[in-house]
Amino acid sequence: MNYDFNEIEAKWQRIWREKRTFRAVSGEKRPKYYCLEMFPYPSGSGLHVGHLKNYVPTDAFCRYQSMKGFNVLHPMGWDAFGQPAENEAIRRGRNPREMVPEYAAAYRETLAKTGCSYDWEREINSSLPGYYRWTQWMFLLLLRKGLAYRATAPINWCPACKTGLANEEVKDGRCWRCDTVVEKKPMPQWFFRITAYADRLLADLEKLEWSEGMKEMQRDWIGRSEGAEVDFAVAGGNGAIRVFTTRPDTLFGATFIVLAPEHPLLAALTVPDRRAEVEAYARRAQGESEIDRLNAERAKTGVFTGAYAVNPVNGEKIPVWTADYVLMGYGTGAIMCVPGHDERDFAFARKYGLPVVQVVSRDGSACDLQAAEPAEGVAVNSGRWSGLTTAEFKKAIAAWLEEQGIGRATVNYRLRDWLISRQRYWGAPIPIVHCPACGEVPVPESQLPVLLPDVDNYQPTGTGESPLAAISSFVNTACPKCGGPARRETDTMGGYACSSWYFLRFADPDNAAAFASRRALDYWLPVDQYTGGIEHARSHLLYARFWTKVLFDEGLVGFEEPFLNLRNQGSLLALTPGRRPRPQEQAGAGEDKIVDWIVLRHDERDRVPPEQVVWRWARMSKSKGNVVTPDEMIGRYGADSLRVYEMFVAPFEDNVQWSEEGIQGSHRFVARAWRWLQAAVPRFRRDWRGRIAGERAPAEKEVRRKLHQTVQKVGAQIETFQFNTALAAIMELLNAITAYAPLEREALPAACDDAVLSELAETLVLLLAPFAPHLGEEVWRQLGNEDTVYRAPWPAFDAAAAAAESVNVMVQVNGKIRDKVVVPLDCAEEEVKAAALASPKTAQALAGKQVVKMIFVRNKMLSIVVR
RNA sequence: GCGAAAGUGGUGGAACUGGUAGACACGUCGGACUUAGGAUCCGAUGCCGCAAGGCCUGGGGGUUCGAGUCCCCCCUUUCGCACCA
Known part of the structure; x- marks a missing residue:
């Protein structure tokens, strides 16, 4: 009866390995399901419970899919190349090619101890020649x-x-x-x-089941903006300055031009007596870090080049400046400035006394501009185009520019x-x-x-x-x-580069003739469910999507998007000791980034007096000294309890604050389930299905109703990654089960029917199996099954058994709930009304009032409006 | 500044298409069994109130018979982008 989780867990981990239970065989008849976690860089600090916030729920998901009849591919590998590994090797004086496999082995062992169901025969390591040859x-x-x-x-x-x-x-x-x-x-x-694929990377986001936030980040990063390129002839010379603008409709308001300090035309344009100043400015701008230059709060600076350009729409000569708020890397590195309707241009014009012209108006009448506005409206002071709306003008002017051969509508991207x-x-x-x-x-x-x-x-x-x-x-x-x-x-x-295609290699990891055979790719890919940290929202995911499209264009893969579904797990936060910064530590930080808390270094732990220590929640990491290792937790509570806690504590996507009290609660639940199941095993009858039919006592009906409602709920919630509520439902079920058949001296009441107990026990085990796999497998075998529980079908939902017989219908009077009546399911309005009016509480609320209206919602609500 | 998400008990968090707010747990309190317990089991637990009852989902308005959920304004937090022309 004693729940010896350490022994049970070690036993099944050994058997799963020996029997190759989670080996994915290509080409099987069962439909495939490819579930993948972003492969980790195996660091020397090892796995901590924070990493499991992703691996454990995803593993439960895989085990569930296997029970649903899918041929599941759930592989793991190592993102072994790159600077984290190299830096760590340097710090430890190790050779990375020896160090990385050692660390990987440690990760593998920890993952096995948590009962994660990887197919280790497909393990890959991106730093091995057999892999990077294909990179x-x-x-x-x-x-x-x-x-x-x-x-x-x-x-x-x-x-x-x-x-x-x-x-x-x-x-x-x-x-x-x-x-x-x-x-x-x-x-x-x-x-x-990658810029050649900007359009497709943007457009194909529509095909993906990713969170809106995630897609938005990719859209922002790609940064598509529609506008026009316009050539401004250089006054008194030949050649032209090409600018990109999203507002070609404001051309009449362009009163000066600004070039980026790195602009190739800058030196040639600058007049001799301004050369020294311009060169000094450009040199200074280049020496500055991106940070300083991009600080929007900073006052605008710039230098006049002495040159002029001609505004093509009205022939006016406008001055050419250089300023560091124009970036060479975006657009053409030159802009036309419309101070009347652009905040930055307005600030610049004010500072250097440049003219401000209004060309957009809300209602078509001009006025004195005190700021850059409005952004959109009706064109004024714009020659024959005056009176057009912003949208109409944009269209018209693009056509005109093209006709004149001095510009065209174009699309610009921020993506580099x-x-x-x-x-x-x-x-x-x-x-x-x-x-x-x-x-x-x-x-x-x-x-x-x-x-x-x-x-x-x-x-x-x-x-x-x-x-x-x-x-x-x-x-x-x-x-x-x-x-x-x-x-x-x-x-x-x-x-x-390595991580942009590794998901393909898992389909066929040992192939020496190709990065993967087309056959294996066609069977397994694309990835059906991908999970990983949000920190890869733009980089890895964008690159992997890009390479996939290139391979698709080359006819090497049959799909354009590698990851159909994506979910990002939250992090695990741990209470972390820190302190207030000292004055000299504050000095280096910019104004925008105020440092008010510094994690205590290891050697400061004992020296800083306790009253000066400031505790905060921070992401678990070795460097912060706040990690909790799975090994400690598994030793004390078992892997199944740790898994249940990781999933129960919060939604998959949420950050959570680690507490050991929580895991004790999960352990209590797992142990309680174990004890009840141990008492149920001797009462189990394999032929329960044939004996369950027929009329049942009310208590039996009730517990079976709860059972089948739970079956439906848990399946639906696993599919949507709501592991926390799925577990809550199983906890409710266990509460209902023990209310029906309480443990009495390690046995179940003799009065309980064996067929009902058998159905409860078998179904409970199946429901628990994805979450607490060792317990699930152990009890499954105790019930007399030869094969793994992960080849057993997920329990069938019996709608008739789950149906409620009676429901609570709330009685509202003028919007306030006054009573509830218990009536049969789908009870008709008239009967509910009769029951409601018969209740003293309702009668009291209605006393002396006149009923104006009644609203009836079947099985839910009777709302009475009175005057 | 722009974009996205979110604000619910002492705590983590539930609540399907608007229809019993606080499921499930943690913690706390009380009890049982115990030599003992940080084990197990039972009960209580949003707030005010002896009670009847009243009040509760960041704040303020609105729609509705009915709003945590929908709409408007504001506040706060987190994340992403940030002089992007």
Whole structure:
């Protein structure tokens, strides 16, 4: 009777492994279901209970799908390449190629201990040549399709990581990993032309079952805006300045032009006596970090170039300025300024005394502008276009510009190409050879993989070159084209390259002839359910979608979107000791980012006096010293109890505050279910189905009603990831079951019918199996079943047994609930009225009043309006 | 500033298409069994009130027989974007 969870859990984990219970076999007749969690980077700090906030519910979901008859693919692998692993290896003085597998093994063990049902025969590791060979192959595919290119461009450079970063890896102007302020640095780098897919990445979001917030983030990042390009002729010279504007209808109000400080025309346009000032300004702007430049609060600055351009609609000469609020990376790097109707332009014009002209009006009459408004309305002061609405004008002017050959309607995106080069060691080498005679030559497929050399020293160089550049045996090679001496590309690919296609590899992980066979891909893909952290909302998900579309265009996969359903788990927060910052620590922070709390370092724990310690909830992480490990919890309460707690405590998407009191409650529930089931096992009759029919006593009817209502509820709620309410329903069921058949000295009452007890026991086990798999499997076998519970069908819902016989109908008088009457299900209005009027409480509320109206809602409500 | 989501007991959280607010748990209080219990079982538990009854879903309006749910305004929190032309 004693619930020895440690023994039971170890036993089933062993048997599942030995019997390969969760092996996914390709091509089976059962319909497939591919459920995937974002594969983790196995860190040295190990898994903590926070990681399980994703893995455990997703595992319960997989087990449920298996019981629903699906052939479930639930794989796990390691995102092993990249800077987190490399930095950790450097810090610990380890070789990453030895370190990563050790850490992965530790993760594997912890995941097994929590009873997660992975098919470990499909495990992948992105840092093994058998894997990254295909990452390189994908690079060559992109190159062949003109979607990979090398360009010298100012890139985001993280001085701490000593490498370039993709735009998606820059957060608030800082490196997303180390929070260092990112600099601009011109360097030759490899890019993927993701911008060529901007339209499709945007449009296909409609096909996805993702949260609206998630889609919105992708839309924002892609940043589509419709507008027009307009050429402004340079006054007294030749050539023109091309600007992008979303408001071509305000052309008559354009009173000056501003170029980005990096604009290529700036130097040529600037008149000699303004050159010194303009150059100084441009130099200063370039030296500034993105953060400072993007601070919207900052006052506008700019410098006049001395040059003028001609406004094409009215022939007026307007001055050309340069200012750092115009960014070279967006649009054309030049804007026409309409201070009358753009806040920024207005502020700039006010500061430098530039003219403000109103060209949009609410009602068609002009007035004195005190600010930039309105944004939309009717055109004024706009020549023959005056009187048009904003929308009409936009259309008309685009046609006119095109006719004149000085512009056209166009669409602009905020999305930038994907910088893939990293000047780091621990990544897939870019399969390119630089030949003095032939230029950039792709490594032939037959020569893949380009192996990452094993070296002693792989620290970043800081010169801007990859550590690989110092390894002559790697660098020096023969040109695949002409055979002459050549140098290998020494940059490696950023970690996102590996994670942009790994979900395909799980379909066919050992394939040596292709990244995966088309047959395996057609069977398993796309991913039916994907779960992971919201921090990948723009980067990983955008990249993976992009690569999938490229592979689709190449005819290598049969689908355009890799992840049909996506859900983001919340994080687990732990109470974390911190302190107020000291004055010098405050100094470095910008005005927009006030630091008012600093996590205590490990060595400060004992030194800071308790009254100065400020406790706050923070995400669990080793560095904050607030982690709780699954091992501790499993040892004390068991994996099943830990799992139930992780799912019961809050909705899947919510952040939760970890508390050990909560897990005790879950443990009580699991142990209670165990004790009741142990008492039910001796009463179990395999032939209960044939004996359950027929008229039943009221108590039996009631408990069976609850049972079947629960069956329906739990299934529906697992499918929508509402694990917390599904568990609450099972708890209610257990409460109902123990009320019907309470435990008395470890046995169930003799008066209870064995067929009913059998139905209750068997169904309860099946309902619990996704959540508490060890308990589920153990009791399932105790009931005499030979095969795993995950091949047993999910319990059938019996609508007749679940139907209520009577219902409470609320009686309202003037909107206030005065009484309730118990009537048979679907009782007619007349009878409910009679019952209601017969009740003393209702009669009292109606006394002396005149009934004006009655509203009857079947099985719910009788609402009486009186005067 | 823009966009998204959210605000419900002492706590985590329930509530389908508007129809018994607070399910399920945690905690607390009381009781039983115990040498003991941080085990187990039973009961109570939104607030005010002895009670009858009244009041409760961030605040204020509105629609409705009826609003946590729908509409408008405001406040707060979280997340994302942020001089994007």
